[in-house]
Amino acid sequence: MITAEQYTEALRLARGWSRAWVITHTRPDGDAIGAMVGVRHVLRQFVEDVTAVVFDPVLPRYEFLVADDPPTMWSESVKAQAARIDGVVVVDTCAAAQLEPIVEVLDGLDLPVVVFDHHQSQDLDASLKLIDVDASATSLMIAEWAMANDVNLDKAASVALFAGIAADTGWFRFSNADRRTYLVAARLIERGVRPVEIYHRLYCSDRPQRLALLGRMLNGLEFHDGGRCAIGQITREMIEACGAEPGDMEELATDIGRIGSVTCWALLTEMPDGRVRINLRSKGVVDMARVAETFGGGGHPRAAGARFQGTLQEAKAQVLSRILAHLL
Numbered sequence: 001m002i003t004a005e006q007y008t009e010a011l012r013l014a015r016g017w018s019r020a021w022v023i024t025h026t027r028p029d030g031d032a033i034g035a036m037v038g039v040r041h042v043l044r045q046f047v048e049d050v051t052a053v054v055f056d057p058v059l060p061r062y063e064f065l066v067a068d069d070p071p072t073m074w075s076e077s078v079k080a081q082a083a084r085i086d087g088v089v090v091v092d093t094c095a096a097a098q099l100e101p102i103v104e105v106l107d108g109l110d111l112p113v114v115v116f117d118h119h120q121s122q123d124l125d126a127s128l129k130l131i132d133v134d135a136s137a138t139s140l141m142i143a144e145w146a147m148a149n150d151v152n153l154d155k156a157a158s159v160a161l162f163a164g165i166a167a168d169t170g171w172f173r174f175s176n177a178d179r180r181t182y183l184v185a186a187r188l189i190e191r192g193v194r195p196v197e198i199y200h201r202l203y204c205s206d207r208p209q210r211l212a213l214l215g216r217m218l219n220g221l222e223f224h225d226g227g228r229c230a231i232g233q234i235t236r237e238m239i240e241a242c243g244a245e246p247g248d249m250e251e252l253a254t255d256i257g258r259i260g261s262v263t264c265w266a267l268l269t270e271m272p273d274g275r276v277r278i279n280l281r282s283k284g285v286v287d288m289a290r291v292a293e294t295f296g297g298g299g300h301p302r303a304a305g306a307r308f309q310g311t312l313q314e315a316k317a318q319v320l321s322r323i324l325a326h327l328l
């Protein structure tokens with residue numbers, strides 16, 4: 001839990017800035033975008049020039065959160081502005097590997113860096129780290145930060161923060177959806193959020209190609225350890241056959257957990273760069289953050305991820321043996 005003093009300290013630091021960047025991890029998810037939009041809104045109330053910078057495009061699913069005010073894509077010309085920046089806020093990660101394009105720039109400039117995050121893996125150098133592994137979402141922390149300091153949250157910022165919380169809790173279904181989460185959600189609803197509209201944007205806006213791919217993946221599930229562990233895979237061939245795009249391939253791992261016998265599972269996806277994306281999920285029987293760390297990744301006990309250099313078959317063998325070795 002972050003203390004009121006720490007939250008105030010973050011605000012005090014940022015109040016001295018004229019130009020700031022708000023950044024988040026590569027391949028930003030809903031919580032990353034929500035937190036980024038929330039922080040940008042808060043900072044703009046006292047920082048003259050606030051730019052949200054992303055290292056990868058915003059997926060179509062989350063575009064509605066930034067449609068009126070899209071973030072700036074990282075580029076050489078953005079990088080050239082670095083010397084004019086007074087401070088940086090990093091949201092939803094504290095892992096240098098997830099900020100790879102900018103880490104070198106930050107190291108070279110000695111800028112104040114404030115981090116808001118809820119992950120266990122944290123190796124980034126920062127002036128102030130606000131890390132709360134009990135927070136269901138970084139967006140939750142940002143909402144609390146604003147509310148604790150009586151910073152106004154308008155409807156757009158409230159929608160973004162609500163969507164971020166919803167995304168990281170699987171629409172308030174996962175074990176992290178606690179009292180604190182519902183309380184903040186209610187306070188965001190008081191600020192004009194209409195949950196059903198966000199639900200439709202996030203979960204009822206899929207392309208048929210996504211469902212086709214999900215169907216093929218579920219059809220090909222492999223079960224181990226008496227049905228308790230499941231491994232799903234998505235090959236380049238499956239992606240092409242279904243006509244799926246990157247935006248169709250987020251959060252596909254969640255559905256494997258709908259199977260009653262399955263208590264831990266992995267989804268392996270062949271990526272265009274030749275690596276394998278590993279999504280790890282558990283119903284509490286394995287600390288998946290620990291498993292992900294053995295692959296150089298990270299995350300939460302029940303949801304973590306990593307990248308693997310090698311073939312899908314090699315990834316599968318290693319993932320399975322490391323999950324079984326980490327069974328609690």
Ligand SMILES: [Mn+2]
Pocket residue numbers: 031032092118137138168
């Ligand atoms: Mn998050």
